[in-house]
Every structure is written in C-alpha cells, then in structure tokens.
Amino acid sequence: MKTGLEILKERNINDPSIAGIKQRGKVYDLHTQIDENEQFEFIKYSSPDGLDIMRHTSAHVLAQAVKRLFPETLLSVGPTTEVGFFYDFYRPEGFTEEDLKKIDQEMQKIKKENLIIQKFVMKREDAIRFYEERGEKFKVEILKDIKDEYVSFYKQGEFVDLCRGPHLISTGNVGAVKLIGLSAVHFKGNENFPMLTRIYGVAFATEQDLENYFKMQEELKKRDHRKLGRELDLFLIDEENIGAGLVVWLQKGAKVRRLIEDLWLKIHEQNGYQLVYTPHVANEKLWKISGHLELYSKFMFPSMSFDTKEQEEEKDDFERKVGYQEKISYRLKPMNCPFHITIFKSKTRSYRDLPMRLCEFGTVYRYEKSGVLHGLLRVRGFTQDDAHIFLKLDQLEDEVISVIDIMKRFLSVFGFKDFFVFLSTRPEKRVGTDDEWDFAENALRKALDKSGFQYSIDPGEGVFYGPKIDVKIKDVLGRVWQCSTIQLDFNLPRKFSAFYVDSDNTRKQVYIIHRAILGSFERFFGILIEHTAGNLPHYFAPTQCVVISVKDTVNDYAEFIYDLLSKSGLRVELDLNTGQRLSKRIRDCEIRKIPFMIVLGEKEKNEKVITIREKGKDDIKKLSIQEGINYLLELCTRVSGE
RNA sequence: GCCAAGGUAGCUCAGGCGGUAGAGCGGCUGCCUUGUAAGCAGCAGGUCGCGGGUUCGAAUCCCGCCCUUGGCUCCA
Known part of the structure; x- marks a missing residue:
C-alpha cells in the first residue's frame, strides 16, 4: 500500500x-x-x-x-x-x-x-x-x-x-x-x-x-423571461396592487397563449378529448370530499365565508330578508379534478362511454411561500392544460401511449426534442390494493416500452394515490424542466364513489388519469421565452411582420401591401412613422424581435415588388408581391412537427 | 418562512454622512422626407415601496411592515 x-x-x-x-x-x-x-x-x-x-x-x-x-x-x-x-x-x-x-x-x-x-x-x-x-x-x-x-x-x-x-x-x-x-x-x-x-x-x-x-450567467440574464416579458409586452406582475405570483397576460402575451391554446385544443379534440369549463371557487364541501382540505390545505388560499357573527350585525334589511341560512365557505380551487369527477358523476356512465376524456384550461390557485415565487416559473395563480381520463384499468396502457404521443407531438412544435422520462412506482404510504398497483405499474411500463422512450425508474417516488410518469424537457441551454406528467389515481374515484355500469350490468369503480402536457401555461411560457430568447417560432409570434413605409409619398403603397398581408392571414403591423430614420425603425423591429420587416419605398412602389428583411439577417429579399406573400405564409403558418 | 442585497420617472440606474430630486432610454410636440440596428430640439413625467419615530426640516438616520432579487437538493 x-x-x-x-x-x-x-x-x-x-x-x-x-x-x-x-x-x-x-x-x-x-x-x-x-x-x-x-x-x-x-x-x-x-x-x-x-x-x-x-x-x-x-x-x-x-x-x-x-x-x-x-x-x-x-x-x-x-x-x-x-x-x-x-x-x-x-x-x-x-x-x-x-x-x-x-x-x-x-x-x-x-x-x-x-x-x-x-x-x-x-x-x-x-x-x-x-x-x-x-x-x-x-x-x-x-x-x-x-x-x-x-x-x-x-x-x-x-x-x-x-x-x-x-x-x-x-x-x-x-x-x-x-x-x-x-x-x-x-x-x-x-x-x-x-x-x-x-x-x-x-x-x-x-x-x-x-x-x-x-x-454564461450573463447569457442567462439576457434570456431571463421576466426581462423579456417586460421588453416585449408579454405579461406583467404587479406585486403591490394585484398580488405576488399573480400573472397579467398583456395583449401580445395573450395572443401567444391563444395560439398555443388553439393548437392544443385542435390536437386534443382530434384525439377524443372534450373541453369543459369549471368555476374558480367551490364550496368547501367539495374539498372535504376530495381530501384536499385535509392533505393540501397548506397550499390552499384561506376560506371565504359568509354569515359570520360580526357580519350578522352589519347586515342590512335586504340581506336579512334574503337570509343567510348557514355559514357557507368557499375555496379557490387548487386543482380541477373534483370538478371533472363531478361532471363524470352527473350521469350514470356506461362502459361504452369509457375512456371519457375531459380537458380544461383550468386556472388554479396555490398559496406558495413568498420566497419561492419566481416570475412565471413559480406563481400563485396559473392555468393548467389539464385533462382527466376516466377509464377501465384494461384501457390504461393504450391510453398512456396516446397521451405520450400527444405530448411528443405537441412539445416538438416548440422545438423541444429531448425528453427525460421517469416512471415513479409505489411509495410506502399509499391507497389502492397491491393488485391495482401491480397492474398499473406494469401497464405504464409497457406503454413506455412501446413508446420507444428511454426512461428511468424512481422506485417509491410515486404519489400516494398512484404511479406516475414524469417527463422533463431540455432547453437550448441544456437546462432541464419538468412539464408533462401522467398520474394514475386510485384515490379520488373512491373518495367520490365514481362508478360506471359494465357490460355485465354491475357497477364498477372507474379509474382516473390526471395528465398535463405543458404543466401550466404560465410556466411553459416562461420556459419557452428563455428557450427561444424571445424569438418565438414564427407561428407563435404575436406580430409576424411590420410593413415599413420609407417616406410619406409611398404610404399608399405600404397601406395596400399591409391590407394584402393582413387579409392573407398574417399578423402584420403598419409603420407609417416617417418622422423617424429608417435605420431607427429597423432597429425598433429588431428589438421587438419581429420576424419579418417589409421595407417599401419608391423603388418597390415603381417596380410593384416588396423587399423582405428577416430578423437578425442582413440579406434582403426582393420578390414580386405574390411571391412575397407566399414566402411569408410558408414561414409563418406552418407548425413544425405537425 | 430563513440569510444576504435591494425598492428613486414607464424601463435601466445615479445621488444620499439631513436642507427645493438626476441621467439615458421610452412617451408627447416640433423640425428634418429620411433606403436596412439609435437624426436634431423642446416638453411632460417622481407621495424616492408603505407606516411610524427622531428633527426646525427625512429620499437620506432609527423601528416595524410589504414586495423583489440571489440562495436555502448537494452533508466529515
């Protein structure tokens, strides 16, 4: 030695x-x-x-x-x-x-x-x-x-x-x-x-x-979604008067969100999902049944109650006449599942109805500690791209394969191609029988095998109510973010006594998958902004091109082209601000990360052409009007990966 | 919640050992009619995070609170 x-x-x-x-x-x-x-x-x-x-x-x-x-x-x-x-x-x-x-x-x-x-x-x-x-x-x-x-x-x-x-x-x-x-x-x-x-x-x-x-730290700062969100007018957070962790989507940001939502909904409807809307608050009874009050209350906003003693004295005649019979307390919803189960339970469901896939842009509120709040990435109010699938256990494997397929397809649209997949199995403390866990874990594993993903198993890391698959995506800087999750639930169907009538005419307990692809629009938007440094894919750019008139004498031509582009379906703005130098206006577009600038002057007007400058590139394309429109449409309306 | 640093104009930030609050960008107005990343000039814009205290006088000093930012997984 x-x-x-x-x-x-x-x-x-x-x-x-x-x-x-x-x-x-x-x-x-x-x-x-x-x-x-x-x-x-x-x-x-x-x-x-x-x-x-x-x-x-x-x-x-x-x-x-x-x-x-x-x-x-x-x-x-x-x-x-x-x-x-x-x-x-x-x-x-x-x-x-x-x-x-x-x-x-x-x-x-x-x-x-x-x-x-x-x-x-x-x-x-x-x-x-x-x-x-x-x-x-x-x-x-x-x-x-x-x-x-x-x-x-x-x-x-x-x-x-x-x-x-x-x-x-x-x-x-x-x-x-x-x-x-x-x-x-x-x-x-x-x-x-x-x-x-x-x-x-x-x-x-x-x-x-x-x-x-x-x-590298500087680069991260430049891409910081909070900075870009302000510069590009995407969102704001007013801690003082609105509240910490509560996001306001500005016009431009809301446009992007709508585009994401529309594409999301299209893909989901193609795959048998049905959209629902549910309230932001519910009677505390609902949260008592679901068990959230017991297990999740530290993340829930405090209850809103009517008819407390103090208020009794303050009631006016009208209120007394209307009468508050009993104390009613409401809670902001931290999750959407109890609503979706209520929808499921609102009618007797047949095995023929399964799998029943309810989806919602469900806005939920969770009271996160102030120290953990961070821009769009960690907030107190957010909208999940949520869905609950009600099914029989023997449908689990196919259903999970379908969810994985949707996930892969949708995330690739934004340029996310690297996935890290984790299967979490039964923890010590759990509900559901061992048979159920055996079957479910096995089905998830088989689904993952068929999906072709490499995945790792986190033994004992499942939630108490069921096994789950988590998917993380890698951004352009190599950072890894958790977005998608697929969780099986043995618990809520029991809490709510949710049944369907099977082919043998007996009532059987239904199973539920909770799943989200993006996780939440807020968080995903933040990740997307940092991933792209604010240069969103052309399809999602709130403004796709700006028509710039070089001087007053060609404003008529600029307006004419603007109309054409606008009517062809492009999101376009018209810049007739001829009080400014051209280079200044180009610079403004660059800073606003506008994908295309259409610069029009005497030459273009006389030759009946348009010149297209692409953001961040020096080469300028001179095309006939029709060619130009086709060129822009090709680049702005195509969704990659679709 | 805890530790540290912060909160001054829409944004980025300077100033401050107590004595009328500053710049750049942005906005508005005007001049210039402009050819691919910042033309020129003028003007407007601030309870200096909130509350209290000390003081003749507080953005500045003291106390409390709110909010933000970076951490709070790494285990001899």
Whole structure:
C-alpha cells in the first residue's frame, strides 16, 4: 500500500497537473494509500474528478480564510457543488457582502502561500475530544453520527479540518476561485438545529473557465423571461396592487397563449378529448370530499365565508330578508379534478362511454411561500392544460401511449426534442390494493416500452394515490424542466364513489388519469421565452411582420401591401412613422424581435415588388408581391412537427 | 418562512454622512422626407415601496411592515 505521492516520487513523475488517482471507479487523493499493484490511473486536474478534488480543497481554503478573519466562527461542513463549493459556518451575527470580499482576498492569499496539505487519522473518540476542547460543537455533532473507528483529518498551515477528502497536495494548486453568495441554512437541514451561514463559491481549473461561467450567467440574464416579458409586452406582475405570483397576460402575451391554446385544443379534440369549463371557487364541501382540505390545505388560499357573527350585525334589511341560512365557505380551487369527477358523476356512465376524456384550461390557485415565487416559473395563480381520463384499468396502457404521443407531438412544435422520462412506482404510504398497483405499474411500463422512450425508474417516488410518469424537457441551454406528467389515481374515484355500469350490468369503480402536457401555461411560457430568447417560432409570434413605409409619398403603397398581408392571414403591423430614420425603425423591429420587416419605398412602389428583411439577417429579399406573400405564409403558418 | 442585497420617472440606474430630486432610454410636440440596428430640439413625467419615530426640516438616520432579487437538493 502506498500513497499517490509516494508512487509519483518512486516513478520520478513531476507533473503538477495530477490531482489524484482513480482505482476501481473510486477517486483517491494523493495522500491516501492504494494498492499500487492493482490497476489505477492518475486523475488530471482538469477532469471532472480532478475538478471535484480541487473544489473540495477550495472549501477548506474558504474555511481557513474565515477562521483567520473571524476566529470565533465555528465550522460545520463544506462539500462541493456542480460548479464550485460551499462551507457552512456558525456565526450568529452572520456575514456581510463586505466580509465576503475580505474573505475572498484572504483566500487568494492562502493560495499564494502554497501551503502543503497533509492527511492524518485519529481515533474517533480522540477527534471528539479534540473538537470539544476547541468548542467546535458542530464538528462534535458530526463526529457522533460517524460510525467508523478512525476518522481522517487534513491540515494546511495552521488550519486543520475533519474531512473524508479527497484533497489536493497544496493550496497553491487551487484554481480560479470566486465567492458568489450567502445563504441561511439549518444545521443538518433540520429546523430544530441552529442557523448557519452558508458561503458559496465557484471554482474552475482556469481563469478562462471562470470567465466563461460568468459569461454564461450573463447569457442567462439576457434570456431571463421576466426581462423579456417586460421588453416585449408579454405579461406583467404587479406585486403591490394585484398580488405576488399573480400573472397579467398583456395583449401580445395573450395572443401567444391563444395560439398555443388553439393548437392544443385542435390536437386534443382530434384525439377524443372534450373541453369543459369549471368555476374558480367551490364550496368547501367539495374539498372535504376530495381530501384536499385535509392533505393540501397548506397550499390552499384561506376560506371565504359568509354569515359570520360580526357580519350578522352589519347586515342590512335586504340581506336579512334574503337570509343567510348557514355559514357557507368557499375555496379557490387548487386543482380541477373534483370538478371533472363531478361532471363524470352527473350521469350514470356506461362502459361504452369509457375512456371519457375531459380537458380544461383550468386556472388554479396555490398559496406558495413568498420566497419561492419566481416570475412565471413559480406563481400563485396559473392555468393548467389539464385533462382527466376516466377509464377501465384494461384501457390504461393504450391510453398512456396516446397521451405520450400527444405530448411528443405537441412539445416538438416548440422545438423541444429531448425528453427525460421517469416512471415513479409505489411509495410506502399509499391507497389502492397491491393488485391495482401491480397492474398499473406494469401497464405504464409497457406503454413506455412501446413508446420507444428511454426512461428511468424512481422506485417509491410515486404519489400516494398512484404511479406516475414524469417527463422533463431540455432547453437550448441544456437546462432541464419538468412539464408533462401522467398520474394514475386510485384515490379520488373512491373518495367520490365514481362508478360506471359494465357490460355485465354491475357497477364498477372507474379509474382516473390526471395528465398535463405543458404543466401550466404560465410556466411553459416562461420556459419557452428563455428557450427561444424571445424569438418565438414564427407561428407563435404575436406580430409576424411590420410593413415599413420609407417616406410619406409611398404610404399608399405600404397601406395596400399591409391590407394584402393582413387579409392573407398574417399578423402584420403598419409603420407609417416617417418622422423617424429608417435605420431607427429597423432597429425598433429588431428589438421587438419581429420576424419579418417589409421595407417599401419608391423603388418597390415603381417596380410593384416588396423587399423582405428577416430578423437578425442582413440579406434582403426582393420578390414580386405574390411571391412575397407566399414566402411569408410558408414561414409563418406552418407548425413544425405537425 | 430563513440569510444576504435591494425598492428613486414607464424601463435601466445615479445621488444620499439631513436642507427645493438626476441621467439615458421610452412617451408627447416640433423640425428634418429620411433606403436596412439609435437624426436634431423642446416638453411632460417622481407621495424616492408603505407606516411610524427622531428633527426646525427625512429620499437620506432609527423601528416595524410589504414586495423583489440571489440562495436555502448537494452533508466529515
């Protein structure tokens, strides 16, 4: 058994780019002994594993800097993240941004000091004593959770930390590091433990990589749907007077939504779905039956009641005459299912009616904590592209295949082609019989196999009322978003006693699939805006082209062309604002992300042609009027993937 | 909810250790009749998030509240 350092010395290798060793798929640092007779490879500093080692050491450098500047601070833990690392500290007064700057500087200093890092082990009981003497109560807590007899420590200069590793051999090998933020966390994530301050940093192999990271952050900012939503007049959120998390769709945004809804409805009607509308509020009785009041009330807006005692005295004569017999409470709906079940139950249903597919643009309200609200992506009022399918269990597989097919077809229209599919199976606490779960899980699995999707199984991650399939989409920046979900429900049909009459003339319990393709229009719109950076597919652009008249003398021709385009079905605007330079008006269209600009002047008027400038492109097409219209129609009315 | 940073004109932001509130963009008006990403000039636009306190005087200092942004999954 030898350490990596010893092996390197033995072989006379002096390569500063080596960060560790990989053997049997496990990563070891150069301080740790391995069996040198078994196959192993050196890990380069720039590889993902090497980076992880470096980030781990960065966390120690952070802790060392904090200890130097604020010696009274107690240490907790400091793992790595996807782009860097963090360390949790106990310091009741917390840290400020100013402190962060100082800590950052101290970290750079520690890097320069090029401190040798050493590893040593200690008996667990000794380690506990070691930390008890120093008052490091969190370290003591951590040690108490460890079962091993011996624990390892890493030492760099005056700084010593209990740590599993792996670590670099010197602080000088730490790469490009920068602290990026603070956050409050509870020790062990448990609210009963005291509050710690988590300091975040990013760390990369080179300054260039670090720069690229910040450039990427800039790119994200540019695509931020909240910024684009304002600039392109798509939506607004007025936290003060309307309410946080409540979305107002402006004219342009509403146009896009209508286009999405229309296409959605067309596809769904082609596949046997029937549209319904249901109220935004319902008597609390409904939510009592469904069980939402019991299990979901922390997300529900508080109840609206009439006929409370105070109001009794305030009633005027008319109100007394009309009379409130009893206290009636209403709730804003957090889900649409109880309404759809009520529709199902409103008549006796035959097996011949199944599967019965009810769909709705169902606007629901959920009281999310203020801290989690985020633009369109996390809101308190949103419209689901919801549907409930009432069926017999033996129809499940075919139905799921159909839903997957609709999903694939519809999402590809927006350019989403990469899907990540997850099948979640029975959890510990659940309703429904084992036979039902067996059958349902199997049917979902078979449906997925037939759909040709690669999928992974999340054992035990199903909802208590049934197994589910979740689908995530990947956007152009590689970010993954959960949108579609298909959930089987064993619970609600029981709660509502929802039956159908089977061919043998007996009543049988119906089964329900909850499903959404987009999830919610708000959230999906936000994802779409960021995915396209505001350049929506031409089909969905609120304004597809602007006809620009170069000067007053050709306004008649511009109006003539505008009429033609408009009547041919394009969404077109007319710009006769000849008070402005042409280049300014082109620029305005570019900023508004208008797909096509039709620039008309004397030349076009005389030659009876139109010139088309495509957004973001310099080439200008000169076409006859009819050719031009055909060209625009071809690009603006076709739906990709349809 | 918790930690940090914020909230000043429609938007982006400056100012501020207490003494009449600023710029750019946008808007309006006028001039220029304009050829493919910002022509020129003038004007309008603000309870400085809300409430309270200190003060002769608060956008500025203090307290409380509301809202926003970034975090709060990563576990020696």
